[in-house]
Amino acid sequence: MKKFLCGVDLGGTKISTGIVDENGNIIKSIKIPTMAEKGPDVVIERIEESIYQVLKDTGLEMSNLKGIGIGSPGPLNAKKGIVISPPNLPHWSNVPIVEILSKRLGIEVRLENDANAAAIGEHLFGSGRGVDNFVYITVSTGIGGGVIIEGKLYSGENSNAAEIGHHTINFDGPRCNCGNYGCFEAYASGTAIARFAREGIEKGIKTKIKELAGEGEVKAEHVFEAAKLGDEFAKELVEKEAFYLGVGIANIMAFYNPRKIAIGGGVSAQWDMLYEKMMETVRKKALKPNAEVCEVVKAQLGENIGVLGAAALLL
Template sequence: MNAVGVDVGGTKIAAGVVTPEGKILDEVRYPTPHSPGTLVETIARAITEVGDAPEVGGVCLAVPGLVLAQENKVVYSPNLRAVEGIPLKDELEPKIGMPLTVENDGNAAAWGEFRFGVGSEADHLVFVTLGTGIGGGVITHGILMRGAQGSGGELGHVTIQATGPRCACGNHGCLEALASGTAIGRRARELAVEHPDSALGRLAARRQILGEDVTELAREGDEVALSVLDEAGRWLGVGLAGFINIFNPEVVAVGGGVMEAEELVLEAARKEVILRARPPSRDLADVKVATLGPKSGVLGAAALARDASSREYLLGG
C-alpha cells in the first residue's frame, strides 16, 4: 500500500504520498502556522490533498520535539510550541479518514535513511541531522529504537562538554550547542571579532554571519572559517564516538543543512572517532553523509505509517 508522510517543521509542512519502494508520487508544502487550531487544519488539508490517491492506507506525522508515542502527542517542542499537547490522532483522524501515528522527526528521518537511503544495506544505523538544532535516531537489529515512551534517540542532547555553551533545551554543553548550524554561526561570530582581517571578519563587519556563510567562506579557503568547521566536526566526532561505543552501528549517517560542508566537517569528526571509540565498533562504523537530504522526513514517516501496521515491521524486516 501507499502511505502519506508528513514532515511538520518549524517553518514548513511537507506532505507526500509515497510508494512501498520510496517513490514520492505527489507532494504539497505549506508554511507552518503557529496557532494550534490553524496548524491542525493545515496538516489535515495537506494530508487530504495528497491522500486522494489510490491505495493510501495510513499517515505518519514527523514532528520536532519529545513525543509520547502511545498518546500520539508532542509534549515539548521548543521550535514549534503550537504543536505541544494537541491530541493529534484524535483531532486528525476524523478529518482525514485514515489511521494516523506520530513520530519524532529525527526518528522518522533515520527510518527514511534506513529504508531508502544510506542505511538501506545495514541493520544497525545511527543517524544524526545537523541543522538549526541536532536531531537523530537509532536503528538496531532493524528496529527503530524509541525507548519506553517514544522519546528516545535524542542524540543532539547528550552532554559533550559539562561547562559548555547553553543549549536551547536549557542544559549546558549538549552536542547541539557545539556542532549545530546555530553553534557554528555563534562560534564564527566570536572568531570574526578576534580575526577582523579574515574573510569571516570582513563579512561580520557588514552583516550577521550565519552557519551557511561559514561553509561558503571555508570553501573559498578562509582559514578562520575552516577552523570553525573543524572545531564543530571535532565536537561531532566526540558525540559519534560515544554513539559508536554504545550501539556498534555499521553505518553512521550525518545529514541536515550543515552537511553542505561535507568533508570540511566529517574529516575532523572521523579523526575524533578513531581517537575515542573502541575497536571493533570503531573499525566497523562507516561515518558518511546521508543521501536523502530534506526528503528523509517525508519518506521515513510514510514508511513508518506502512510498517507500523505490518507484520514485517514487528519482525524488524
C-alpha cells in the same frame, strides 16, 4: 489496487506533505506554511488540507492510502499519539493529533518525532537499507537523531531515546538550548559554528566571514564559504566542527555499537570539508572494536527525508 503512503513533515515554519510508494519514491509532494502562530486547531486543519491537496494532485483517494505518517517536532509521545509542547509549535499542549486526524480522515495515522522518522526513512529507503544496527544523525540548527536496533526503532520509555544532541561533551561548555551546558549540539550544530564565528569577530579577528554575512547575521554557511576562499579563521572553525562531530560520533559508537552511522541535515552538505578530520578524531576517540565495524556516511535522502521518514512510519 496498490496502496500508497502519505508522509507529513510538520515543521515550525512549513508543512511538507507527500505521496510515496512502498519503495520510497515520492509521487508528489507539496509545501505550505505551517502558520504555527495560529495554534494547533489551524495547523491541524492545514495538515488535512495538504493531504487532500496531494491526493487531488495525484488523482488518488483516501482509500488508496495505507495510512498517514506524521513526523513532528518533539517532545511528543508516539505511542499515545500526542504532541506535547514543541518550542517551535506555540500553544500546543498535549494535542492528541493521531486521534483527531484518524477520526476526521477515517484512516490510520501514525506519529513519531521528526528525527526518529528520518532515521526510519533513511533505514528503509536510504543508506541504512539492510543495516540492522543503524544510527541517523541530523546536524543543522540543532542536532537530533534516531537509532535503529536490530531492525527496529528504539524510542525509549517515553519517545525520548536518542536525544543525541544533548549528550554532554564538556560540562563546562557553552549553554545549550536545552538549558544544560556543553551539549554536543552546543558545539557541533550549525548554530554553534555561527556562534563561534561571531565570538571571533567580536574579538577583532579579521575574517572574510564578516564580509560574506554583510549586514545580515553570521551563519554557518558563511563560515564554510569563507573557508573555501582560504580564510584562515574560517578554516580553523571548520576543522573544529569536524573535530566536535568526531567526538560525538565516537560517543555514539560507544552507546549503540552500530554498523553504520548516517549524517544528514544542512551541515552534512559540507561533507567533503569535514570528513577527513572528523574520521581522524573518530579513530582517536572511539573504542577500537566499535570503530572497526562502523561505517560513517552521508545520509542519502537529502531534503526529502522529512516526507519519506514520515511515510516510512507506515511500513
